[in-house]
Amino acid sequence: MNIGQAAERSGVSAKMIRYYEEIGLIEPPGRTESNYRVYGEDEVHILRFIKRARTLGFSIEETTLLLGLWQDKSRTSSEVRDIASDHIAALETKIGELQGMVKTLRHLVHCCHGDDRPDCPILDDLAGAPAKKGH
Amino acid sequence: MNIGQAAERSGVSAKMIRYYEEIGLIEPPGRTESNYRVYGEDEVHILRFIKRARTLGFSIEETTLLLGLWQDKSRTSSEVRDIASDHIAALETKIGELQGMVKTLRHLVHCCHGDDRPDCPILDDLAGAPAKKGH
DNA sequence: CTTGACCTTCCCATGATGGGAAGCCTTACA
DNA sequence: TGTAAGGCTTCCCATCATGGGAAGGTCAAG
Structure with a gap:
């Protein structure tokens, strides 16, 4: 799916998704031939995680930590x-x-x-x- | 007195005093021959007013209003x-x-x-x- | 006269987000 | 098939209040 749909499904604006990518909070997604970002369910799930953490008042920095821990099975x-x-x-x-x-x-x-x-x-x-x- | 002393006496940093002047929250003070800003007791009083308002969580905009009202006898x-x-x-x-x-x-x-x-x-x-x- | 502390202006950074422009791509419809 | 709308791209700018720092002028004490 394109960034607009990922934004809608995750509650994170397209602007913010690109920003999160820029600062390294999320991995750069794949691209289509015409250079459009392509997202899947996993990415939407991650974005929802981020959204929830931000809603709970965690800073981007703390969110980065939590996201790392989430994806680390040995945490x-x-x-x-x-x-x-x-x-x-x-x-x-x-x-x-x-x-x-x-x-x-x-x-x-x-x-x-x-x-x-x-x-x-x-x-x-x-x-x-x-x-x-x-x- | 110079800006450093005004800063110390008001609790507002020199940086902020210059900023407040720049955005029009306070009037530009007089200058010495060597271009140093010169402040008096009145200015320190105003800066303390601002400091207190900011400490109470008023935004700069609200502080501007309050400052205007403070100096307006007909308020x-x-x-x-x-x-x-x-x-x-x-x-x-x-x-x-x-x-x-x-x-x-x-x-x-x-x-x-x-x-x-x-x-x-x-x-x-x-x-x-x-x-x-x-x- | 030197040294250090102060002042000046100017530019940049923060944190998280939004706005908008210029230009390319896709989709739908006539 | 042409065109118009809307989505996508990057890039730059703005917010709000504050701090950092550089380059250069000034002042006071020794």
């Missing part, structure tokens, strides 16, 4: 689990950061009367003013 | 609050997505025995295998 499941565990830890760090931002913003919004007056605790905070007590 | 606090509220909503969407990833990964890691055997539910899932019941 140990603990290798994969370590990658996944590390990734969970990274995601949780990120979540914590975002939650910190939300908490601060929520407090500021709560303190902001939000009417036609220009007085605004949010801007005061951004500008580095000391927080007023007792809102 | 209404509701304008600022709307920006902040929108930003909170965006952050929470992002947090939800990350939490979804963590939940899935956690389940997979829980199901993975993580030893020397190659059998690995995480890879099975990435490869699109139907989940086994009961783990």
Whole structure:
């Protein structure tokens, strides 16, 4: 099948398939006489694997690792689990950061009367003013 | 003061200060005879404002808006609050997505025995295998 | 006067993706 | 058989915010 169909069947855009090939994440496929890329079921399967990993937030680099482990019969499941565990830890760090931002913003919004007056605790905070007590 | 000191005092790198100037987020400062940028307390204050907004996860675009509102005496606090509220909503969407990833990964890691055997539910899932019941 | 630390501009890289142009190929239809 | 539409190819550019580094000018301390 051509790249368009492989894209549709895997959920990875044609642009991205070519990019993955370029960076060596996937092997260059065969070509027709007229230089069209030709894919089979196996390639679609690999692309779906990649798609799923990306959806779970793994970076291309981590995905490369996982893909290697997937295709390596002698891998140990603990290798994969370590990658996944590390990734969970990274995601949780990120979540914590975002939650910190939300908490601060929520407090500021709560303190902001939000009417036609220009007085605004949010801007005061951004500008580095000391927080007023007792809102 | 020179750019290096402004950077140190504001927490914004010299590279970024020049970039912010280039994209019009901040005004071009005065120059010495030898073409060095010259900053004063006001500029450091603005840079700190920007730094804080960025730390809270506002994009450059949102920061531009907030900066404009900060310097606009006729602004209404509701304008600022709307920006902040929108930003909170965006952050929470992002947090939800990350939490979804963590939940899935956690389940997979829980199901993975993580030893020397190659059998690995995480890879099975990435490869699109139907989940086994009961783990 | 030298040396080292600072400043200037300019270009390039990141990570993952999309947009689009120019040109070739295939398929379907009149 | 001719043509038009749409798919494919490569190549370049843009994003967003940031950092790295080179080449060259400037300043301050010794």
